[in-house]
Amino acid sequence: MEDWTQALAPFAGVGLAFALGLLIGVERGWSHRLEPDGARVAGMRTFALLGLAGGVAGEATVRVSPLIGAAILIAASAALLIGYARAAAKDDLSATTTVVGIITLGLGALAAAGQWSLACVLAALMTLVLAQRRRLHAWLEGLSELELQAIVRFALISLAILPLLPDRAFGPMDAWNPREIWMVVVLVSGLSLIGYAASRKLGAKQGVLITAGVGAVVSSTAVTAALAARIRKADGDATVLAAGIALASTVMFVRVFVLVAVLAPFALTALALVAAPAALVGAAYVGWALHRSPPPGADNPAPSVRNPFDLGPALLLAGLVMVITLAARWAMQAFGDAGLATVLGLSGMVDVDAAIIAMSRLPAGSLSPKVAGLILAAPVLANTLVKAGLALAIARGRAGFRAAAPLLLTAAAGLTGVAALVLLF
Structure with missing residues (x-):
């Protein structure tokens, strides 16, 4: 044979x-x-x-x-x-x-x-x-010069700059990795371009929601930064863009449920009492915003995006990642295991997945289900509040409050769940 x-x-x-x-x-x-x-x-x-x-x-x-x-x-x-x-x-x-x-x-x-x-x-x-x-x-025939420039600039930051950056730790307490930090810039800029293309192809409302939902699977924080920038520039219906931010946050909660169920199932029930109300509020906000937003038509056309490539929000988020990463590294060295909730809360401001993975690696029986749920609630709610602050900083003024409103509402619902978990169980 x-x-x-x-x-x-x-x-x-x-x-x-x-x-x-x-x-x-x-x-x-x-x-x-x-x-x-x-x-x-x-x-x-x-x-x-x-x-x-x-x-x-x-x-x-x-x-x-x-x-x-x-x-x-x-x-x-x-x-x-x-x-x-x-x-x-x-x-x-x-x-x-x-x-x-x-x-x-x-x-x-x-x-x-x-x-x-x-x-x-x-x-x-x-x-x-x-x-x-x-x-x-x-x-190609329908491509404008502005769109071509956006594609070229994105190619520059993703294909030329990113591979040249060192993939190693440096800085205070070796807290920063240049390639990982620049990847945040690439991610936010890429989502902006994808959202722009989806809006042109599918229409403003459908394009925003599809981009928010799919992008949130990777990073709801990056989606928030990209959509808040559009709210600031009035590049679209602000109500629909805020609905996209709310949808991204809701997808993040669903992703958290799935990860905890797989990696740390002992904490799922307690976490659900905190995260489920927040997810429901986020979903309700999406439905309300879509019902309230008028459909584009002859009398109310959907505004066009003026600049599909904006590095400002991406660089702001990258700077925030650097600050939070350094703070988390300092808290870990200063408090050790006793500061577990603090460390997970700080690290989870940007990366909730990292906090869940860290929880799953603890020895069996180290924490009761209630305590484990409360500890995981810290990074989830901290991440939501950070995104609200990011939306305020990027969109600014009244537009910033509109962008942050769904996140503040979901965070309030989550804090209510924390109070119920502490008082009733």
Whole structure:
């Protein structure tokens, strides 16, 4: 059986190379189906053969000689370039098919080399991008200079600056990690761009809510910063934006319930008495705000976002992370285990998940369920109050109070739950 497997192994890689070339060829053939015979640089059959040529070149490189494999790839690439030169002579200057053909050769070589997963993923992604030609062109035509600048700046902070920052602790008490802190800036800026795109595609109300709900799974604090910035600039209906902040906070409570149920189930019942009222108030605020906000129409159009990229709220949140992280590290060193609630409360102001994980790592029986629930309530409510303060600081004035209102209401409901837990149980 093993002899058969070894004998068929080369055929598997080359066969996959042929299949991937055929997949890409189907898309290329369909895209150019209206062109007359002989007018195309390459069609479905040619791409299938290009994938096969890449597979043969990969096998030849391993089993015969690297020179033979290189010669096959060079010859196939030269044929593609000649075809492109002939097309260019007829004023057909699109190089897409030629470039795709060269990539298909490479994918075939990867498949023959045993990199099946990488070859399949790249082939699927390339086919998807090729199939979206019309949509991508339509999107580019509707792209403004401001939006292009926003995309370029986001690429700068995420793809150029972030990888260059050191991923190690430094500063007082080794409390700061430059890459992790800058990741906060990337996250808030990315959510701003996603929210802008969703608002344009789905409408102001749906775009805000979808961005808030999905973004809160990662960081409700980042969502709050991004939406508070829009409230300050009047870039949207303030009531809907406040509903987005409330929705992000509600999603955070739901995420906390799930994490505690999985990691620290002994504290779930007591925590629910605190967090459930807060989550219900947040959900009620979302429903009230959406009912109160008028639908956009001819007499009440949805305002457009003036600047989809604003570093101010992101940098403010990053600075807050630095201050709170340093305070948590100091409290841990000063109080030790006796200051567990203080430490978890401080660390949970920005990252509630970290507090829950820390609780789950305590020895079994270290805390009673009631005490454990109260301790976990500290970071949850502290996080909510910090987000309220962040909304006030970013949106400012009356707009700041509007942005912070749902968070203050949910925090008040949570504090009521704390009082009930202390007095009744």
